[in-house]
Amino acid sequence: MGFKLLDRLRARLGRHAPLKLALVATVLGLVVGIGGMAGATAGLSWTNTEKFCTGCHEMRDNVYAEFKGTIHDTNRSGVRAVCSDCHVPKEFWPKIYRKIEATGELYGAMVGKIDTKEKFEAHRYEMAKRVWARMKRTDSLECRNCHTAAxxxxxxxxxxxxxxxxxxxxxxxxxxxCHFGIAHKEPEGPGPQELSVHATK
Incomplete structure (x- = not known):
């Protein structure tokens, strides 16, 4: 019965070129769409891995080195946070927004703005302020990836x-x-409480 149905469909498509074209376009669209979604999901997952985040020496030799041994790295419960747990929201649209924003931050690394320990330290406060301001605006959304007040x-x-x-x-x-400088070295200068940014709840 299945073969008869396929034969009928082939015969019908043979007589109707536009219908054939529409069917081929639909199938191709589905394949490309599903492939694109799978690729984008895989890409997002890959850019959230610790290996990706520490792939450049600026992160590996500075903030990642400081993170090692902190409560978020090793603790009595064995629950460990990786870079993306604290720096990337879990919710889809905030995550996409953060990924786009982070792409712009790559420029500093590409032009050598923070490629030495001295340059990194010179820009540490400026970078920390950007992270603090974002977290204040989002009511520390990344912290709440793991920590629930309730x-x-x-x-x-x-x-x-x-x-x-x-x-x-x-x-x-x-x-x-209040909880800053717990995974990375606290920079010189006023802390997050002094920033005039208000959380959006």
Whole structure:
């Protein structure tokens, strides 16, 4: 029965060239569309890997070297964050926006703006401020990839830490206002609390 149906379809398409063309175009469109989506997804995943992020010596020898041994790298629970966990949102559109924004940042690396330790240190505060400002604008969206305020246990925190977290909520603060310099060396200059950027909740 299946063969008869195929024979009928072939006969019909043979008589109707436009129908044949439309069918071929549809099939080709589906193949190209699915292939494009698969390629884009694979590309996004690849650019989120630690290997990709530390592929250039500027990142590997500076911020990644500082990250090693921090609480986000090694800890009692064995839950480890990689670069993208803290620097790329998980939600689709914020992730795409961040990837486009990060593409522009490659220019500095290509022209040698931060290609030595001295140059990197000279630009560290400027780079940190950009990250802090973005995280303040997004209400520390990247932190909330892993940390959920609703799941925080009062019993597991010291009374001082719990009080500070409650005060931060009341004062409209976001994670990065207090938790900075925990995975990378803190640059000289005012911290995130002093930046005049407001979180969008």
């Amino acid at each position: 799941a925080m246990s009062q019993d597991a925190q010291s009374p001082k830490a719990w009080a500070r977290h409650e005060k931060a909520k009341t004062d409209g603060k976001t994670c990065i206002d």
